[in-house]
Amino acid sequence: MKTLFRAAALGALLVTAGAASASAQTVLTAADTQFKATTLNLSAYGETRVAPDMATITLGVNVESPTAAExxxxxxxxxxxxxxALKKAGIESRDIQTSGLNLNPQYVYEQNQPPKLTGYQAANQVTVRVRDLAKLGQAVDATVNAGANTIHGISFGLSDPEGAENAARREAVKALEAKAALYAQATGYKIVRLVSLNESGGYSPEPPRPVMMMAMKRESADSTPIEGGELRVRIDVSATFEAAR
Structure with missing residues (x-):
């Protein structure tokens, strides 16, 4: 009985090993077939330029006084x-955010003398989002007339970048397909199918641009000219194509 049991167990092991070997062979065959396939790994990009429809600007007030409290x-x-003044110019509360608040002592330094305290400087900054660019210049002027004496930077953006991104995607795919067709033709192949497609890039707000400090009230009735120009939206794509003769 022991001999029969051992024979049956050995037979089961052989069957299991045979099945595992066949499964491994199937995997190797599939991998080998894929390895032997001719593929093209390519990348391209699409780009579109659009006018911004919103802007973000940082401005504030710096004041010096003998004491910190003052x-x-x-x-x-x-x-x-x-x-x-910002709210009167049509800027909503949700678009005004305090972005800096500082109080620093001010000293005079003389050679061979200890620093002499002369007073304190209080600085308060707000970052303002302007959703109507037609109001941007007037809003800036209104703040200067109200007491703002620092402007640190301005950046332009899109409230809804999806349309521009989709246009860039279409351009990227066109460029990718054209490149694949060119390589296939040059090497005597034809494109069989698209194996994979990956995307990177997209819209990101531009960094703030420096602007000149405005510390004096404007005497002219004209608002400060601010031009938005164009924004570049770029989408990068990469893909693997299978090719055959």
């Missing part, structure tokens, strides 16, 4: 006027 109080008074 500096903060004077700064708060002027900053409240600046925020009120």
């Amino acid at each position: 500096a903060m109080k004077a700064n708060a008074l002027r900053m409240n006027q600046v925020i009120a």
Whole structure:
């Protein structure tokens, strides 16, 4: 009985090993077939340029006073006027965000003398999103007239970049297909199918551009000219194509 049991067990092991070997052979055959296939690995990009429809600008108030309390109080008074001017110019509360608040002592340094405290500087900055570019220049002027004396940067953007991104995607795919057809023709092949497609890139807001500080009230009735220009939206794609003769 023991001999029969051992024979049966050995037979089961042989069957299992045979099935595993056949399965491994199938995997190797599939991998070998894929390895032998002729593929083209290519990349391309599509780009579209569109006019921005919104802008973000950072502005603020710097005040110097003999004491810290006086500096903060004077700064708060002027900053409240600046925020009120923004709202009066049509900027919503959700588009006004405090982005910096600082209080620093001011010193005079003389040779061979200890630093001498001369007062305190209070600085308050807000980042403002302007959704109507036609109001941008007037909004900036209103803040300067209300007491803002620093402007640190401006950037332009898109409230809904999907349309521009899709246009760039179509251009990227066209460029990719044209490149694949060219390589296939040059090497005597034809494209059989698209194996994989990957995307990178897309819309990202541009970094703030430096703008000149505006510390004096404007005397002219004309608003500050600010040009939005164009934004570049780029989509990069890469793909693997199978080719055959």
